Amino acid sequence: MSRLTVAACAAALIAACLPAVVHAQGAAPQTILVRAGNLFDSEAGRMVGPRDILIRGQRVAEVGQGLEAPEGAAVVDLGRCSVIPGLIDVHTHLLLEQREREGLSEVAARDQGVDGDVYRTLVGAQRARQYLEAGFTAVRDLGNSGQFLDLMLERGVNDGRVPGPRIYGSGPGLAPEGGQLEPLTDDPHQLVAGEYRIVNGVDDARAAVREAVARGADVIKAYPEATPQRTRLSVAEMEAIVSEAKRHGLPVAAHATSDESIREAVEAGVASIEHAYEISDETLRLMASKGVWLVPTDPSLEMALEFTASWPRQPPREEIDRHLQANRDRLMRAHRLGVRIALGSDLYFPYAAGRGAGSRATLDGYVEAGLTPTEALRAATWEAGRLLGDDALGVLRSRSWADLVAVEGDPTQGLAPLRTPRLVMKGGRIEVADAAHACGAERGSALQ
Numbered sequence: 269m270s271r272l273t274v275a276a277c278a279a280a281l282i283a284a285c286l287p288a289v290v291h292a293q294g295a296a297p298q299t300i301l302v303r304a305g306n307l308f309d310s311e312a313g314r315m316v317g318p319r320d321i322l323i324r325g326q327r328v329a330e331v332g333q334g335l336e337a338p339e340g341a342a343v344v345d346l347g348r349c350s351v352i353p354g355l356i357d358v359h360t361h362l363l364l365e366q367r368e369r370e371g372l373s374e375v376a377a378r379d380q381g382v383d384g385d386v387y388r389t390l391v392g393a394q395r396a397r398q399y400l401e402a403g404f405t406a407v408r409d410l411g412n413s414g415q416f417l418d419l420m421l422e423r424g425v426n427d428g429r430v431p432g433p434r435i436y437g438s439g440p441g442l443a444p445e446g447g448q449l450e451p452l453t454d455d456p457h458q459l460v461a462g463e464y465r466i467v468n469g470v471d472d473a474r475a476a477v478r479e480a481v482a483r484g485a486d487v488i489k490a491y492p493e494a495t496p497q498r499t500r501l502s503v504a505e506m507e508a509i510v511s512e513a514k515r516h517g518l519p520v521a522a523h524a525t526s527d528e529s530i531r532e533a534v535e536a537g538v539a540s541i542e543h544a545y546e547i548s549d550e551t552l553r554l555m556a557s558k559g560v561w562l563v564p565t566d567p568s569l570e571m572a573l574e575f576t577a578s579w580p581r582q583p584p585r586e587e588i589d590r591h592l593q594a595n596r597d598r599l600m601r602a603h604r605l606g607v608r609i610a611l612g613s614d615l616y617f618p619y620a621a622g623r624g625a626g627s628r629a630t631l632d633g634y635v636e637a638g639l640t641p642t643e644a645l646r647a648a649t650w651e652a653g654r655l656l657g658d659d660a661l662g663v664l665r666s667r668s669w670a671d672l673v674a675v676e677g678d679p680t681q682g683l684a685p686l687r688t689p690r691l692v693m694k695g696g697r698i699e700v701a702d703a704a705h706a707c708g709a710e711r712g713s714a715l716q
Contacts, residue, residue: 298324298325298696299322299323299324299338299340299341299342300322300323300341300342300343300344300670300696301320301321301322301323301335301337301338301341301342301343301344302320302321302322302323302343302344302346302351302672302693303318303320303343303344303345303346303347304318304319304320304321304346304347304349304350304351304674305318305346305347305348305349305350305351305707306318306349306350306351306678307319307321307331307350307351307352307664308350308351308352308353308645308649308664308679308680309664310352310353310645310646310649310650310653310662310663310664311650311663311665313642313643313645313646313650314642314680315350315678315680318333318347319331319332319333319351320332320333320334320335321351321664321670321672322335322338322341323670323696324696325670325696326669326670326695326696326697327660327667327668327669327670327696328664328665328666328667328668328669328670329666330666331664331665331666344691344698346674346690346691346707347707348676348707349674349675349676349690349691349707350674350675350676350677350678350679350685351664351672351673351674352645352649352672352673352675352679353649353650353653353661353662353663353664353668353671353672353673354403354404354405354406354433354649354661354662354669354671354672354673354692354693354694355402355403355404355405355406355611355627355628355648355649355673355686356404356405356406356407356408356610356611356648356649356652356653356656356661356662357399357404357406357407357408357611357612357613357627357630357648357652358407358408358521358540358563358610358611358612358652358655358656359408359410359521359542359563359565359612359613359614360399360407360408360409360410360612360613360614360615360623360627361409361410361411361412361413361614361615361616362392362395362396362407362409362413362418362421362435362623363379363388363389363391363392363409363412363413363414363417363418363421364379364412364413364616365391365616365617365618366616366617367617367618368578368617368618371449371450372448372449372450373449373450373452373459376449376459376460376462376463377457377459379414379462379463380414380457380459380462380463381457385414385415385417388414388417389417389420389421392413392417392418392421393421393424393430393432395622395623396421396425396430396431396432396433396435397430397431397432398622398623398624398625399432399433399623399624399627400431400432400433400624400692400694400699400700401622401624401689401692401699401700402622402623402624402625402627402628402689403624403628403673403675403686403689403692403700404433404624404627405433405434405669405671405673405692405693405694405699406433406434406435406436406652406653406656406661406662406671407433407434407435407436408435408436408437408438408486408487408521408612408655408656409422409435409436409437409438410438410441410487410489410521410523410542411438411439411440411441411463411464411489412441412448412463412616413437413439413440413463414440414462414463415439415440415462416437416439416440416483416484416485418435418437418438418439419437419439419483419484419485421435421437422435422436422437422484422486423484431699433694434661434669434671434694436486436487436656437484437485437486437487438480438485438486438487438488438489438521439465439480439483439484439485439489440463440464440465440480440489441463441464441465441489441490441491441523442464442465442467442473442476442477442480442488442489442490442491442501442509443464443465443466443467443490443491443494443501444466444467444491444493444494444497444499444500444501445466445468445497445499446460446466446494446497446499447460447463447464447466447491447494447497448463448464448491448494448495448496448497449463449497450496450497451496451497451498464491465479465480467501467505467509469505470502470504470505470508471508473501473505473506473508473509473512474508474509474511474512476509477509477512477513477516477518478512478516480518481516481518485518486518487518487519487520487521487539488509488513488518488519488520488521489520489521489523490506490509490510490520490521490522490523490533490538491522491523492506492522492523492524492529492530492532492533493523493524493525493526493529494523495525500529503532503535503536506522506532506533506536506538507536507537509536510536510537510538511537514537519538519539519540519655519657520536520537520538520539520540521538521539521540521542521563522538522540522541522542523542523543524541524542524543524544525543525544525545525546526546527546527547527548527551530544530547530551530555531551531554534551534554534555534558534560535554537558538560539560539561539655540560540561540562540563540610540655541555541560541561541562541563542563542565542612542614543563543564543565543614544562544564544598544602545594545595545598547598547602549601549605552601552602552605552607553605555602555607556605556606556607556608559608560607560608561607561608561609561610561651561655562599562602562607562608562609562610563609563610563611563612563655564595564598564599564602564609564612564634564637565612565613565614565630566592566595566596566599566630566633566634566637567592567629567630567633568629568630568632568633568636569585569588569589569592569633569636570629570632571619571626571629571630571633572588572591572592573585573588574619574620575617576588592633592636595637596633596636596637596638597637599634599637599638599639600637600638600639603638603639603643608651608654608655609634609639609643609647609651610647610648610651610652610654610655611627611630611631611634611644611647611648611651611652612630613626613627613629613630615627615630625687627648628683628686628687631644631645631647631648631683631686632683634647635683640680641679641680641681641682641683642680644683645679645680645683648662649662649663650662650663669694669695670693670694670695670696671693671694671695672691672692672693673686673689673691673692673693674689674690674691674692674707675688675689675690676688676690676707688702689702690702690707691707
């Protein structure tokens with residue numbers, strides 16, 4: 269499939285689908301009418317049939333049936349496509365890749381001492397583009413990004429310097445001594461300080477939040493525990509982080525894997541728990557009662573098979589499947605107890621298909637666990653948008669961001685259509701278009 273991105277994509281659609289259309293000076297039209305063959309209402313959790321989406325600038329102006337195209341508007345005919353809101357991954361690491369048999373301390377040494385900030389950010393930009401091409405128009409990036417390199421990349425995307433999804437970055441995670449690096453008897457090159465903001469005491473916790481706010485953080489990442497380290501933030505430090513973040517209007521995402529640390533973070537008032545590999549039903553009920561999201565960073569069977577393919581002895585498929593079952597059970601316990609679920613891939617291992625494809629595969633893992641395709645889609649649209657705190661994200665309605673993805677087939681019946689997005693739009697701009705497989709009512713009518 270031939271992919272055409274950024275500025276070239278609109279021109280490619282025009283050239284392939286409508287030779288007669290001419291845009292003044294090649295600029296993207298300010299008003300667009302999208303005719304969708306089937307629209308996914310992410311709030312209701314269902315396909316609602318054919319709908320027209322009127323876009324003015326970066327926002328949706330109106331969604332309805334039989335809308336007239338305003339004078340001068342471009343019409344994007346997706347009459348044979350399903351249209352869904354732009355997908356969202358709320359747990360990414362754009363600036364991190366851990367290779368096989370590497371410890372995180374070795375990764376930090378390579379990132380800080382060999383590759384350096386410039387090269388690392390360039391690679392991060394490449395990964396950002398992979399998310400966008402896969403239909404992810406927003407990501408929440410949670411640390412392991414050096415000293416605010418995620419926020420620098422976010423600025424580059426926002427300024428139109430590089431293509432990518434909307435980035436909601438945290439900067440360095442607020443962590444107990446040692447961060448997440450393996451215990452180091454010596455750290456002469458300050459690797460820990462290069463990746464984390466180490467917190468020492470309640471006053472320092474508040475200061476750390478203010479530092480992140482001053483640098484432009486959109487979310488605060490905190491580590492109640494920092495496995496593989498044994499160090500933990502105190503309850504008072506967590507409470508200080510949350511209260512200071514709330515004073516500045518920011519949510520807190522908590523890396524927590526044990527039941528005790530999860531409960532402490534929930535009681536402190538965090539917005540989301542990342543991972544939660546070991547959690548009791550009692551703690552899940554507490555999360556549900558407080559409206560705390562669970563972000564299950566669980567790979568699909570397909571991903572796990574790829575990750576283990578290079579092992580000296582790859583475990584049999586059945587063994588890998590059994591190993592994944594504990595996380596699947598945890599996800600479904602959370603779902604049954606009313607905990608809100610948002611998609612997070614936490615992908616930082618090499619994945620041949622790319623980061624965005626890894627996020628899609630994580631959604632497949634949610635379905636393997638027992639969620640319906642519709643429930644998985646809501647985790648990557650409606651729920652993720654609510655977790656990010658922007659009512660204009662993860663939904664297509666009046667005043668929402670004009671972020672959308674067109675696919676062939678009905679993704680609520682199975683997620684396979686997400687593997688081949690035919691069009692990706694972010695903020696009213698066509699970022700990705702598969703001109704060879706236009707899904708308008710007929711070839712030649714994608715723009716008119």
